[in-house]
Amino acid sequence: MDGSVLEQMLQQCTLLEELRLHFCSEIRSLPEVRVPIKLKRFSISFCENLDYSDIFLYTSLESLEIGSGKCYGLESFPLGSFPMVKRVRISRCEDLKFISAASEGAHHQHLNSLEIYFCQKLISFQIEDGLAVTNLTQLKLVCCGSLKSLPEQMHSVFPSLVYLEIVSCREIERVPKEGLPSKLKEIRIGGSDKLIESLIRKREWSLHTLPSLTNLEIWGSEIEMECFPDEHLLPSSLSSLWIRFLPNLESLEYKGFQHLTSLCHLYIAGCPNLQSMPPNMLPPSLSCLSIEKCPLLKEHCEKDKGKDWPNISHIPVIEIDGEVII
Numbered sequence: 001m002d003g004s005v006l007e008q009m010l011q012q013c014t015l016l017e018e019l020r021l022h023f024c025s026e027i028r029s030l031p032e033v034r035v036p037i038k039l040k041r042f043s044i045s046f047c048e049n050l051d052y053s054d055i056f057l058y059t060s061l062e063s064l065e066i067g068s069g070k071c072y073g074l075e076s077f078p079l080g081s082f083p084m085v086k087r088v089r090i091s092r093c094e095d096l097k098f099i100s101a102a103s104e105g106a107h108h109q110h111l112n113s114l115e116i117y118f119c120q121k122l123i124s125f126q127i128e129d130g131l132a133v134t135n136l137t138q139l140k141l142v143c144c145g146s147l148k149s150l151p152e153q154m155h156s157v158f159p160s161l162v163y164l165e166i167v168s169c170r171e172i173e174r175v176p177k178e179g180l181p182s183k184l185k186e187i188r189i190g191g192s193d194k195l196i197e198s199l200i201r202k203r204e205w206s207l208h209t210l211p212s213l214t215n216l217e218i219w220g221s222e223i224e225m226e227c228f229p230d231e232h233l234l235p236s237s238l239s240s241l242w243i244r245f246l247p248n249l250e251s252l253e254y255k256g257f258q259h260l261t262s263l264c265h266l267y268i269a270g271c272p273n274l275q276s277m278p279p280n281m282l283p284p285s286l287s288c289l290s291i292e293k294c295p296l297l298k299e300h301c302e303k304d305k306g307k308d309w310p311n312i313s314h315i316p317v318i319e320i321d322g323e324v325i326i
Helices: 003-012 052-057 193-200 295-300
Strands: 018-022 041-045 063-066 076-078 087-091 098-101 113-117 124-127 138-142 163-167 186-190 215-219 240-244 265-269 288-292 317-320 323-325
Touching: 041 052, 052 063, 186 193, 193 215
Parallel strands: 018 041, 041 063, 063 087, 076 098, 087 113, 098 124, 113 138, 138 163, 163 186, 186 215, 215 240, 240 265, 265 288, 288 317
Antiparallel strands: 317 323
């Protein structure tokens, strides 16, 4: 399908709400629509000859998915170009360097989900001082190898954020000095050594100040760490804690668990040097303990035989390497 066919279709299908363009190499530009349309959902990928800046012609969109490929013409993505958009997903856009937001033009009050995957040239967020993307609840950043920092004033820029995921963004060293949005409920951090070090060893995240945080997952880091978590590192609101693929973790810190009075689920996987569960470490609230690919810990937690079995036997559900222990 070429551009002329697409233009004719859009002119005739004025009630069209969803459009998907994939592997359309003959399309070089998107038509400027001369009649009102109701296009709400637009997904486009592998259109290597297209000028991707043409997507900004369609201001009625509520959902936009872009990727994969060179994405010619898309070095910057201004969030305010789509006044009604609720969800933006950008994947494998080779030219993308900036995510921007400015007070001029459209507002950002409808955007609630922003997902960015495998954009290796993405450098930074450029958000105008004093601007807030008030309804953004979900932010995912995955495999953005050149991204060096999160948005400054993040706590006020994304005041409604409840879900934050950062995976394999190896150049991000820290969170903003002002801290994270206070409504965060779930944080997933993986494959980002500098960021995990700032969380665990430097304690720059101030997680204990997040009153709504219930789920935390940390995984995929080879930083040196003898024990985790430090005392008062985590908030008492935490109900689920995932610790995965931390090969240098040697022990769990007794004092770090004492105040976690809401903790229900503890998942530990891929920690080959982790050896023991200290007595009286786990809070009475814990209802499920899952251990996987931790050979030393598995041995010490063997039912009726392991030296740490008395320390965990009171937990209602214990799962070790996929086997539920009754």
